[in-house]
Amino acid sequence: MLIKSVAEIAFFFIILLALVKPFGNFMYKVFNGDKTFLTPLLSIPEKIIYKISGVDTEEDQSWKKYFGGVILINLIGIIFLILVQMFQAILPLNTQNLPNTSFHLALNTAVSFVTNTNWQSYVPEATMSYFTQMLGLTVQNFLSAATGMIVLVALIRGFVRKESKHLGNCWVDLTRCVLYILLPISIVSAVFFISQGVPNNFNQYTDATTIEGAKQFISQGPMASQEAIKMIGTNGGGFLNANSAHPFENPSPLTNFFQMLMMALIPASLTYTFGKMVNNTKQGWAILTAMLIVLISITGVITYSEFAPNTLISHISDIDPNNQFNFEGKETRFGITQSTLFAGLTTSISAGAVNSMHDSYSPLGGMLTMFNIELGEVILGGTGTGLYIMLLFAILTVFIAGLMVGRTPEYLGKKIGPIEMQSVVLGVLAPSIFILVLTAIASIIPQGTSALNNAGAHGFSEILYAYSSAAGNNGSAFAGLSANTVFWNLTLTLAMFGGRFIPIFFVMRLAGSLVEKKYIPTSVGTFPTTGLTFVILLIGVVIIVGGLTFFPALTLSGVAEHFQLLSGKAF
């Protein structure tokens, strides 16, 4: 069992690593404006887009202008998406005659999809029409993924450019990102999913009678097309409530493997793009190494704890304790390792798609999925978001450790001064504040606790997970929480919005400050940011600064549950 498990996990990471360089290089070319193999095909549509929208491609924007563009497109997205949901009854492609949604749900969902969180307080197949899913949610799946990537690119330009004020053109970056990177892969993947049996139609739901004679609606819809961007854009919002655990969204072990690969592809490859842009690919590999060490260790522990027998039932069952695995909430199609690997990836990548129910994991396994999110979604993380927050952590690492070599700290040749430090700490810590405070409020007021399905430490885990997932823009849920209420929808909206745009603001401000700085040549006196020492330090800072804040909360949730389980108590 162990060997098979290790082999499955190892196989996944080997394939992923093999893709990092070629795909990272491709993205580098796209953002650099270089020719790629897609240029002959796409350069004309690209020009048409600029022409229609009146984008001046030569304009090089300051950080404020770039940030303004990012905010503008996102705000328009939120408003548009609210309107679509609130008027879907009269809009086309509503085969099930679904009613308009409430405002608080519309707001929550709009912010959720615009912020790349894809938290779903609702049951999609029973709430959103095909029109809403396709023209509303899926469009935002593209734009939110692209937003993260272009903010990252602007930050990297802040490191690369010297004594300048300009970070590039956000409209050009956005267009190229969607047109050259997200769309082509989505199209190819959608076709692949269709070939694997994922439905893609505008049919009415099928009315079926089960063998037992019960009535059942079988959902239909344009799933394959949304499934593709759901994974590649680290969005995670399912077409169906069961998300990737549903056989329509994720029919086979092959699609499962492919989905995992898709969600990891862009975040992992961006580290290479980063290295290439700063003209030292070792910088990118160092960051990726740190990410993978954490990812693999945590996934390893989750997997181990799901394989461990449950002490509560192991003695009363006839089955050999060595074969008692925690199969609750997992799909038999995938088995434990494919479920835990998916869980480890989706929580650390900020995707939020699930193929098993994290709520049903062992206390330790469930807690670690939550810990992954609370680290700040930097272990690969969302498209662009993961790396830009990780770069903030890298600056923090260089700052603390760099002082120890006797020079004022610098990263990639840029000095870290007060403005940089302010941007870094606020960008890194803002989501934590939302998580801690909102969890505190929800755990003592009736509007919060009434939504819980479980009591005690496990119920607390559900609250903590919900806000962690929202502020971390992950979107996965610990289930067991009936969150479609005014209180939950609004507070989660706040967490998602703050967790997304406060860091983006500070990252852009950081980029604006860095880009104006001189480049400091490196010497043997410079703190090295490529070696193993740096990797270990970076991991330490991510865990101590990112995770230590949550230690009290985690103690009262997963850790408490874990020890309670050991002494024979469950919820």
Add this chain to the structure above:
Amino acid sequence: MSKILEKENQTNNSQNNNEKKTKLLQADLVKDALINSIKKLNPVELVKNPVIFCVELGAILTTIFLITNLVQSNHDESLLFTSQITIWLWFTVIFANFAEAIAESRGKAQADSLRKSKKDLNAKKITSIEDRIGQIVDASVLRKGDLILVEAGSVIAADGEVIKGVASIDESAITGESAPVIRESGGDRSAVIAGTRVLSDWIVVGVRSNPGESFLDKMIELVEGAVRQKTPNEIALSILLISLTIVFLLATATVQPYVIYAGKSSTITKLVSLFVALAPTTIGALLSAIGIAGMNRLLQINVLAFSGRSVEASGDVDIVILDKTGTITLGNRQAAEFIPVKNITEKELAEVAQFASLSDETPEGRSVVILAKERFNIREHNLGEKDNLVFVPFTANSRMSGVDFNGDVIRKGATDSVIEFVKSLKKDTVIPEDLKAIVEKISRSGGTPLVVSKNNQIMGVIYLKDILKGGIKEKIQGLNYVGIKTIMVTGDNPLTAAAISAEAGVSDFVAEAKPEDKLDLIKKYQAQGHMVAMIGDGTNDAPALAQADVGVAMNTGTAAAREAGNMLDLDSNPSKLIQVIEVGKKILITRGSLTTFSIANDIAKYFAILPAMFSAVYPELSSMNIMYLSSPESAVLSAIIFNALVIPALIPLALKGVDYKPATATELLRKNLLVYGLGGIISPFIGIKIIDLVVSFLHLA
């Protein structure tokens, strides 16, 4: 011995004196600091240090909690526990204040003695340079542009420039150096400082500063720390510490609702304890002490930094511009070898050379005499009155010097001048064939050839050599090793410059440089992103000093140079720059190491406090008590005691600075990470356990 060497010795002496002084004052300093650390409890003052301010707020909270508990009869926790935590929290604040106060007190003591030399100064104000009578006025009425006459025995009342006269001046009040210095009008030695005393002769001084702006005033402010502004790096670090404090404040404050959810509640004492344990109190307490101590370390090596920014910049310097003469080499060349031409023995040459140098009082001339004595034990000739002796001094025109002695004409000097001279004595003089080769060889190796002749016979060549200053080679090596490039600037020709630079091991050199070239050189490197340091004294150096990121002016220098630099070396020792860089690096390393230590401490504190706090909520959580602390109360108390005691334990390190030896970034990082990072994780586990044993043994909790 050259002047510069003497100076270095004096520096060492004065340093020793300073150290002795500080030790003697130690008891007083501690007393003052203790008083000040109580005064600093004033929240209005303390708010400048937000981390410690938050601890004080916590202490106030637990004090109030303690008082209400005293009044009420039933309470959630034992009074013994609450009162002990309260006491230790106050101690934490006081220890933090003490760290700052003790660092400040050293400066204050120095400022007091400076103030004494400022007291009751008056001056003889004169109306014109020729006026010798003047009028006695109080120093406070002197303004820029006034003229004052200062005679032997009186103290100069204002900063200024010597306009007329020469005087020896005792500057010990400022520099701590007892040897008098010469100040004269014109040239690079004209600046005088208020508070220094004229020992002999008289001078007319043109006042250059208004009252309150004098060098002495500036210096008092500096050593007192009154003008100490936070450096960019200190601000950046403060931002990090404050943010961490806020987040830990939230993490602690939200614990209460979390616990209430589980149907229990936590006491204020425990919540405050958790917060204080997690907040970066160690570095918060020591941060300003590290900065102040850094400035003090500079003062101890007799360097005044006019801004903390420049001290920090000196840690970042990666290009150092060094003058050849005076910094890398001794001020003067010395005779290293006698190289005779064919048919002349070395001893014959040495004898003639010594004769030629008998009247030559220059260090070069002296060195020829000494070399002759060393090599062949040729004694200095005792010249009788009978001897018919005429000294021929060196002139820029003849470029030779020598003696006419009992009919012999002996000369030494530049090659062409001597050849021309011997030819003029006798038309058909044969110039030895090997002379040219000898001269060239010496030039190529960076030396200066000095040709010696007796009558019309050329005897040979004295090899005058630039002598490296003692220890400079090692210092330059150290700089190179840590990645700092050294650039030697010299007026010598490229051949000589190359030879010296190779010998000294500098990374690069600029030959045939005019003083103005330094400015361009600095600008060039700065444009490439380098941080440049230089030291200088002449008026010519002023623009370059102002341009450099770290410009150290020598105290002996002109007023223009002193105003341009951002540091002043009171000893006027050019190789001081290297020490300044070390001080800068040490400050940063100390800051980084203690920050790492402080944050790494949190892990152990979590393991001490969380199980203690939460085992009342979920008893199963006592399994997290991996240190096996004797009771929840003892665990919390031990963590807080450790947190408090670690501050005074680290004060000496903060004041002295973390050891720094030249090393590459990687080596430094590994070492400091091991000591302060890993040490920071492990030591509190051990410390808290030991305190817990003591606490439970004494039944304190």
